[in-house]
Amino acid sequence: MEKAITYTGQADQHKEELEEKLMNVIDTEIGLDIVNLGLIYGIDLDDDGICTVRLTFTGAGCSCSEHILKGVHEQLDPLGFINAVKIKIVWSPAWVLDRITRYGRISLGINPGR
Numbered sequence: 001m002e003k004a005i006t007y008t009g010q011a012d013q014h015k016e017e018l019e020e021k022l023m024n025v026i027d028t029e030i031g032l033d034i035v036n037l038g039l040i041y042g043i044d045l046d047d048d049g050i051c052t053v054r055l056t057f058t059g060a061g062c063s064c065s066e067h068i069l070k071g072v073h074e075q076l077d078p079l080g081f082i083n084a085v086k087i088k089i090v091w092s093p094a095w096v097l098d099r100i101t102r103y104g105r106i107s108l109g110i111n112p113g114r
Contacts, residue, residue, distance in 0.1 A: 003099045005035070006042035011051070014081060018043055021079065022053075025071035028064045032107055038099025039068070041090055049083030051076055056095045 007015050022040060023033040034040055034055065042054040053072055057065050069087055076085045097110070105111065 003038060003041075005040050006054075008042065008044040009046050010081070011043040011045040014045065014079075015043075017079065018051075018076070021075040022072065024075050025068055027058070027062075028067060029062065030058065030108070032100075032104050034068060034072075036101045036104035036107070038101065038104070039095065045082070049081060050086060051082045051084070052086045052088055054088045054090050056090050058095055060091070 005015075005019070007018075011018060019035050023035045025034045026032065027034060027037055027039065030037060037058070039055050039057065040053065041056060044052045044054075046052075053076070055068075055072070057068070062068075072087055073085050076082055100108070100110065
């Protein structure tokens with residue numbers, strides 16, 4: 001069962017735009033964006049425009065981690081309602097295949113019924 005992104009603060013008001021931008025960040029090892037891959041655990045946007053993105057990687061040795069971090073900044077920094085982007089890498093709970101969205105499963109050829 002896919003796990004949804006948790007939105008806190010002002011982020012809930014911008015969730016569609018935030019997800020749309022983050023879908024442009026691709027995990028190059030897997031070939032799927034970080035939203036549909038389930039790497040984004042939460043997004044907070046405080047009253048000062050500080051956007052904190054909690055994300056993980058598919059594993060500790062993910063070779064595209066720097067690419068993903070750079071991509072998050074490139075996509076979110078230009079948004080007018082964001083003054084700064086902070087990224088918090090989390091390892092708990094660990095990423096599992098169940099976090100992949102239905103769309104992501106179809107794209108990767110994984111049984112979408114799970």
